[in-house]
Amino acid sequence: MTTRTIAGKTVQVNDEGFMTDPAEWTREIAAEIAREEGVDPLSEAHWKVVEFCRQSAQDSGKAPTLRQITAGTGVTTKDLFALYPKGPAKKVARISGLGKPEGCV
Amino acid sequence: MADENRKIAFICSKGDLDMAYPALIMGWAALGNGIDVTMFFTFWGLDLVTKKRVDRLEIAPVANTSFKMSMMGLPTGNLGIPNWMGIIPGMTAFASWFMKTKMKGLGVPPVREYLEMLSDGGAKMYGCKMTVDMFGIKQEDFLPCIESVVTASDFMDMTEGAQIIFI
Numbered sequence: 001m002t003t004r005t006i007a008g009k010t011v012q013v014n015d016e017g018f019m020t021d022p023a024e025w026t027r028e029i030a031a032e033i034a035r036e037e038g039v040d041p042l043s044e045a046h047w048k049v050v051e052f053c054r055q056s057a058q059d060s061g062k063a064p065t066l067r068q069i070t071a072g073t074g075v076t077t078k079d080l081f082a083l084y085p086k087g088p089a090k091k092v093a094r095i096s097g098l099g100k101p102e103g104c105v
Numbered sequence: 106m107a108d109e110n111r112k113i114a115f116i117c118s119k120g121d122l123d124m125a126y127p128a129l130i131m132g133w134a135a136l137g138n139g140i141d142v143t144m145f146f147t148f149w150g151l152d153l154v155t156k157k158r159v160d161r162l163e164i165a166p167v168a169n170t171s172f173k174m175s176m177m178g179l180p181t182g183n184l185g186i187p188n189w190m191g192i193i194p195g196m197t198a199f200a201s202w203f204m205k206t207k208m209k210g211l212g213v214p215p216v217r218e219y220l221e222m223l224s225d226g227g228a229k230m231y232g233c234k235m236t237v238d239m240f241g242i243k244q245e246d247f248l249p250c251i252e253s254v255v256t257a258s259d260f261m262d263m264t265e266g267a268q269i270i271f272i
Contacts, residue, residue: 066137067212067222077225086110087139101137104130105213 007032011097018099022057025097033095039084042095046083048073053096063098065089067105112267114143114260119272120152122162122201122216126208127272129219136226143267144223145260146251147233150272151240154230154248159217163201167191177203217248224250229263231255 001020003010007028012020019025030050034042042050052073056064066089070077084091089101113135115128132142152158166172166186174181190196205215214222224230232247232254244254255263 066133067214077222081136081226087137089134089137090139103212104134105211 014099016100018094019097020099022054022097025054029097030095033097037084037091037094039091039095043083045075045079049075049080049083049092050096053092053098057096057098062103063093063096063101065101065103065105066092068103109266110139110141112141112143112264114145114264114267114269116145116147116260116269116271117150117153118148120149120158120162122164122204124272125153125162125216126213126219128270129216129223130213131270132223132228133219133226136223136228141267142223142226142228143260143264144228144230145233145255146230148236151232151236151242153216154220154232154251155242155246156248157246159220159248160215162216163197164204165191165197166200167197172200220248220250231260231263233257233260 001012001014004013004017005011007026009024009026009029011024011029014020019029031042034040034046039046049069052069053064056062056068056072064072066077066080069075069092070080075083080088093100113132115132117125117128119125128144132144135142146154152162167188168191170185172186172191174184174186208215213219220230228250229252230250232242232251234254234256236242237254244251
């Protein structure tokens with residue numbers, strides 16, 4: 001376990017760079033990670049996904065899977081991959097300050 | 106990150122319900138992780154992508170040594186489903202229904218919907234020319250996820266540098 005400073009705040013991250021404490025997450029951190037991931041700027045549609053993930057993780061303790069995201073937000077699979085191209089599962093989880101999604105679907 | 110994107114290709118040669126899922130699950134995981142996915146459907150695997158077969162995939166308990174009574178929640182340990190029982194009319198339908206119910210319980214979508222998700226996520230899917238000719242399948246028989254019918258040689262060209270998984 002290590003720490004890094006994102007958007008002026010020191011947070012805990014694991015070996016793969018995922019934040020380990022969702023409570024340390026801020027919207028500024030999300031915007032900063034999104035820039036690193038090449039998803040910039042975060043539009044309203046992006047935020048809708050991030051906010052769903054935050055809520056879902058708060059309720060279940062786990063980062064939602066892509067299918068849970070599409071089912072929960074009404075965002076289509078096509079749109080989700082367009083919003084977060086090249087690997088939405090990891091990108092969305094990272095930007096939302098959560099761990100890797102644990103489910104397979 | 107390397108400039109060249111990681112690529113993975115699946116050759117789907119089986120049309121049984123249980124053998125439909127490995128490529129779908131791994132392919133979906135690959136797309137979620139930013140890996141390019143190509144799927145090539147050949148021989149019985151074409152059942153997964155033909156309109157009249159995709160919703161009727163089955164799993165037969167006959168000669169399947171992994172099929173155990175305990176899968177149905179019975180406290181029977183390693184006791185298998187006897188083959189003579191597997192040939193009773195309706196057993197294959199029952200086993201197929203049972204597996205579909207289990208999958209649904211886990212939130213796993215049916216094959217048709219899964220293919221649509223993969224296609225929407227950017228997976229490229231192709232039918233095998235030789236088998237298509239042999240089975241007499243037409244383009245309109247396929248689900249819309251199938252882009253075209255290609256030869257084995259085309260498949261080799263389009264999967265250069267990819268990791269290939271045969272199922």
